[in-house]
Amino acid sequence: MIRFENVGFSYDGKRQILKDISFEIDDNASVGLIGANGAGKSTLIRSVLGFLDFSGKITVDGTEVTKKTLPEIRKKIGYVMQNSDNQMFMPRVVDDMAFGPKNYGMDKEETERRIDAILERLSISHLKEAYNHKLSGGEKKMASIATILTMEPSILIMDEPTSMLDPYNRRKIQDVIVSLPQTKLIASHDLDFICDTCEKSILLYDGEIRGYDLTERIMRDRDLLEGCHLELPYRYQ
Amino acid sequence: MEINRKLSDLRRLDELSAGTSYIHGIHTLFILLVTFIYIVTLMSFDKYDLTGILMMFLYPVFMFRLAELSFSESLRKIRYVLPFILFMGILNIFFDRDPYLVINGFRLSRGAVSFFTMTVKGFLAVEASYVLIATNSIYDICAALSMLRLPRILISLFLLTFRYITVMIEEVANMTEAYSLRAPGQKGLHISSWGSFLGQLLLRSYDKANELYLGMEARGYTGDLRNYDIGKPVLKDYVFLIVVSALIILCRLINVPVTIGNLIRR
Ligand SMILES: Nc1ncnc2c1ncn2[C@@H]1O[C@H](COP(=O)(O)OP(=O)(O)O)[C@@H](O)[C@H]1O
């Protein structure tokens, strides 16, 4: 469970990027975090991961996010970055997938077993020995999700997973995300994608929560969306 | 483009380190130790001992073989370092003019000999390090260094420098590409743009470096690779260490040209 209580944040000490944010995400829920560019989606995500010095209180499974609890928090949360190039840094996909488990001191056989199972599950076994810098955009995104899954997080947080993907790969990522059992928080301005992957959605505008409801209810509310510089998803237009 | 080539040089090292040769299968810690022993042995040669050092060529020759590396490729990779190696010894030629050897009026100065010796030493040390880097990922090497209880700040510095350099080069490549698109027909970067270019580069790489660090932290990196598991050494690793170190020391003790000379004279 993720819980925000009156969270605020500012990069420069002047302009508030997150303004008094409070909400809760239940276990195994899938929640979309939608909002126009600059609404504060990435900033909100980074605060959960403890990368920012926010005010207020964030708890993950009852543990408050502080400097001291960071290792524990990060073990729980799998963070799929917007830019896969920043996420992947080992020569091959398999090395990258092993990096997390190796850091947690997991033994070789167990690591290997996990890697194979996850590659299988994402149907990318053929990419196991591939070099990261030779992957296409879609493959790279898949592989970066794979590197996160090997750490067996109970919560998945993704920042704009479909940016830079073509429709075919977007569809593949969508199927994978839907099939994952974890608690999910997915930031995106791709509203159709959120409709297909998340039961509920948080609508963020200028650092404030403007709505938190069933995805369908938010997505059908033209006035609400347009007031936040978003357009109705295609399916409801 | 030159920058893209440098980048692919670095990437190529990554690819090499994922190879499957005999040496790739040896535990990183043990290759690290052997490399260290080799370099120390190399440095222990007297600076006029040009003939003695010849035997030390055996090590890179065998290691390249066993690791299935290409010698000419290594030369291309280390070409930026070679001038420094030459430079270190070159002053000797001017300061140390006493004769080392005079044959039929041809005079070889002590300075020239020590210049050659130092150059060869430097070259061999670089080649030995190349074998280490080309057969092990930088993460494995850092994990091995922390097994040796090196200060974590040093290891962290080493690792992140390596990680950021790749990114910096990538950033420069992107920016020069963007620049040249809008300055067609112009060769290089006009001097008036240097300031803003550099400023941008710093800002961008700062952001990027932060991002990368977050990416590593999000996967359990905590400032060093102390818990990073690079496997347990097995028998063949110990055999490798013992045999190769013994051979290195043997090469240190036997001066082949001199030994042959002595045999002939007898
Ligand atoms: N590192 C930073 N320093 C200062 N301001 C930033 C930084 N990152 C983002 N911002 C600002 O914070 C606001 C929210 O950004 P972000 O969280 O990235 O939005 P989103 O992900 O919703 O597009 C933007 O106005 C952006 O300019």
Ligand SMILES: [Mg+2]
């Ligand atoms: Mg964002």
